[in-house]
Amino acid sequence: MEMTRRESLALAGLLALGACAGPHPGMAGAGGASLDALARRSGRRFGTALGMGRAGHVEGAFADPRYRAVVEAECGLIVPENELKWQWTRPSMTAFDFAALDRIVAYAEAQRMRLRGHTLFWLPEKWYPAWLVRQDFGPRPAVVAAGLLTQHVTTVCRRYGKRIRSYDVVNEAVQPETGRIRDTVMTRAMGGEALLDLMFHTARAEAPHAQLVYNDYMSWERGTEDETHIAGVLKLLEGFRKRGTPVDALGIQSHIRLLKDLPVADVVRESEGPWRRFLDEVVAMGYELVVTEFDVNDRKAPDDIAARDRMVADYARAYLDVMLSYRQLGDVLAWGMADRYSWLTGFDPRPDRSIKRGTPYDSDYRPKPLREAIAAAFAGAASRHA
Numbered sequence: 001m002e003m004t005r006r007e008s009l010a011l012a013g014l015l016a017l018g019a020c021a022g023p024h025p026g027m028a029g030a031g032g033a034s035l036d037a038l039a040r041r042s043g044r045r046f047g048t049a050l051g052m053g054r055a056g057h058v059e060g061a062f063a064d065p066r067y068r069a070v071v072e073a074e075c076g077l078i079v080p081e082n083e084l085k086w087q088w089t090r091p092s093m094t095a096f097d098f099a100a101l102d103r104i105v106a107y108a109e110a111q112r113m114r115l116r117g118h119t120l121f122w123l124p125e126k127w128y129p130a131w132l133v134r135q136d137f138g139p140r141p142a143v144v145a146a147g148l149l150t151q152h153v154t155t156v157c158r159r160y161g162k163r164i165r166s167y168d169v170v171n172e173a174v175q176p177e178t179g180r181i182r183d184t185v186m187t188r189a190m191g192g193e194a195l196l197d198l199m200f201h202t203a204r205a206e207a208p209h210a211q212l213v214y215n216d217y218m219s220w221e222r223g224t225e226d227e228t229h230i231a232g233v234l235k236l237l238e239g240f241r242k243r244g245t246p247v248d249a250l251g252i253q254s255h256i257r258l259l260k261d262l263p264v265a266d267v268v269r270e271s272e273g274p275w276r277r278f279l280d281e282v283v284a285m286g287y288e289l290v291v292t293e294f295d296v297n298d299r300k301a302p303d304d305i306a307a308r309d310r311m312v313a314d315y316a317r318a319y320l321d322v323m324l325s326y327r328q329l330g331d332v333l334a335w336g337m338a339d340r341y342s343w344l345t346g347f348d349p350r351p352d353r354s355i356k357r358g359t360p361y362d363s364d365y366r367p368k369p370l371r372e373a374i375a376a377a378f379a380g381a382a383s384r385h386a
Contacts, residue, residue, distance in 0.1 A: 035360075036076035038375055039332060042324070043384035045114065046374075047077025047333045049293065050107075051341075052100050061341040062104065066365050070337050074360075078108040079116040079292070079333055084156070086122065087129050093148070096155055105163060116333070117164040118292070119171040119215065120153055121199055125184040137189045145189035150202050157206035166331070168215035168251055168292065169203045170196055176225050179232025196236075197245045204246040211330075214240070215251030215292055220275035220319065221259060221267070230278050241285050249288035255335065256319050257297040264311055268318040275322065283328045291323055293335040296358035296370065297344055303352050312357060313369035320377035327384045334374075339363045 039046040048071055053060030061067045061081075071078075082088055083101040091097050108115050125133060137144045157164075173196060175182045181192030190198075196214075203212050214237070218230050233250075240247045260267055282289065296316050301308040323329050336342045340363040344356040355363060360371035 033375075034076075035074045035371070035374055035378065038378035039381075040076070041383075042378065042381040044329070044378075044381070045077045045331045046378070047075045047079065047113070047116070047331065048337045049079050049081040049118075049333065049335050050104060051081030052083060052103070061336070061338075062107070064341075067338055067341065068107075070361055070365055072111055074337065075113060077114045077116065077331055077333060078104065078111075079118045080104045081118075081335075084117055085119060085127070086132065086152075087127065089156070090129055090132070090152070092131055093135065098159065105160065109163065115160075115164045116292075116331070117156070117160070117167040117210075119168040120156060120203060121149065121169070122171040123173045123182050123184060123186070125182070125186075128185070133185055135185065137185075141189035142191070142194070145186055145195070146198055149186075149195065149198055153199060153202040154206050157203065157210075161207075162209050164207070164210060166211040166213060166290070167203055167207065168213050169199050169247075171215045172217065173214070174216060174229060174232040174236060176229035176232075179228045179235065181236070193239065193243070196240075197243060200240075200245050200247055211248045211288070211290075212246055213249045213251040213290055213292070214247050215253065215290075217253040217255060217293075218278070219255070219257060220271045220322075221257050222271055222274060234278070234281055237282060237285055237287060247287070249290050249330070250282050251290045251292040252323075253293040253335075254291045254319070254323075255293060255295055255297060256315065257299070258301045258311060258315055259297070259299060261300050264314045264318065267315070272318075272322060279322075279326060283326060287328070289323070289326055289329040291320075291329065291332040294320075294332060295335045295342065295344060297348065298356055298358055299348055299350050303354070305357070308357055309369045313373040316370055317373040317377055320374065321380070324377055324381040327382065330384070332378075334359060337361055338365055340365075 035046040050062055050071060051060055052062045080101055083104055088100055089096055089098060105115060173181055181187060187195055200212055203210070216233055218233055219226050237250065279289070296312045298308055298312050301311045336359045338361040339355050339357055339359050342356060342359050344358045350356060357368065360368060360374060362368055
C-alpha cells in the first residue's frame with residue numbers, strides 16, 4: 001500500500017528535522033505502509049494518545065514537532081491523553097474549560113484524523129478534581145449528582161458533535177481487589193449502577209452517532225487480583241445487558257506487563273487460554289472490543305537494550321495476535337508513540353532506573369522492534385468483515 005499524502009508530508013518533516021537515524025517509520029512495515037494503513041487493510045484503524053503535559057500549558061508531546069511527525073506518519077486516530085478528563089475540563093462545579101481539548105481537536109481535524117473521547121467520567125475518586133471530592137450534595141444527593149453528570153455529558157457531546165466518533169463513557173468503574181463498583185463520593189450519592197446507567201443513556205441521547213465504550217485495565221497476565229478484576233468486569237457487562245444499558249464495546253486498555261523473569265513463550269502460554277475465555281464471554285454478550293491504551297511495561301526485562309527490545313516486541317506480537325484474531329476488535333490505540341514522553345518510566349520504575357521502552361519509537365524517534373511487531377500483527381490480521 002502506498003503512503004498517503006499526509007504520511008509523505010510527515011516523512012518529509014522527519015527527514016528535514018533529522019530526527020530518524022534509522023529507517024523512516026512509514027518505511028519499516030510492509031511496502032512502506034504506515035501502521036494505520038496496515039490496520040485499515042483488515043477494517044481497523046491505528047492511533048495514539050496525544051497530550052500537552054501540565055494542565056494549561058502547551059508542552060510535552062503535542063509541542064514537539066518531531067513527535068507530531070511520527071504521529072502524522074503512522075496514525076489515523078487521536079485520543080486526548082488527559083485533556084477531556086475532569087481535572088482539565090471542570091475547574092469548578094459551574095465552569096468548563098475546553099481550551100486544551102479544542103487545540104487537540106483542531107490538530108486532529110487539520111490532519112484528517114478521527115477522534116476518540118477519553119473520558120466522560122473516570123470513576124476512581126483519587127482522579128476527581130478537589131472540588132468534587134469536597135462537594136456537599138445536600139438533602140437530595142442523588143438528584144444533585146445526576147444533574148452534575150447529565151450536565152457534563154450534555155455539554156461535551158453537544159460541543160463536539162460528530163467530530164468525536166467514540167467515547168470512553170466511563171473509565172475504570174470496577175475495584176480490582178473486590179470486583180465491585182468503586183466506592184466514591186459520587187457512587188455514594190446516587191448508587192453505582194444508577195450512575196453508570198445514567199452516563200450511558202445520556203451519552204446515547206446526546207451522541208447517537210458515537211460508539212459508547214466502557215473502558216478498564218484488565219490484564220491478560222494472571223494473578224489473584226487480575227482474576228477478581230476480570231470477574232467484576234464480566235458481572236458489570238452482564239448487568240448492562242440485563243438492564244438495557246446502551247454500551248457498545250469494551251475498551252481494553254492493554255497496558256501489558258513483562259513482570260515475570262521468564263521466557264516470553266512461558267508467560268504467553270500461561271496467559272493466553274484464560275484471556276481467550278474472558279474475551280469469548282465478552283463477545284458472546286454482543287460487545288465489540290477496542291484496544292484503547294496499548295503499551296508494554298518492561299520492568300522485568302533485561303538491562304541490555306537489544307535483548308529488552310526483542311522481548312518487548314515478542315510479547316506485544318503474541319498479545320496483538322490474540323486480540324486481532326477476534327473480528328469484534330476494532331480500533332487499536334497506543335498510549336504514546338515514543339519513549340521520550342511515555343508515562344511508563346515514572347510509573348513502577350525499573351530497578352536500573354532506565355527509560356522504559358514500551359512504545360513503538362525510542363526517545364530519539366527511531367522505530368524499534370516493537371514497531372515492527374505491531375506492523376506484522378496488523379499485516380497478518382484477518383478481516384473484521386470476513
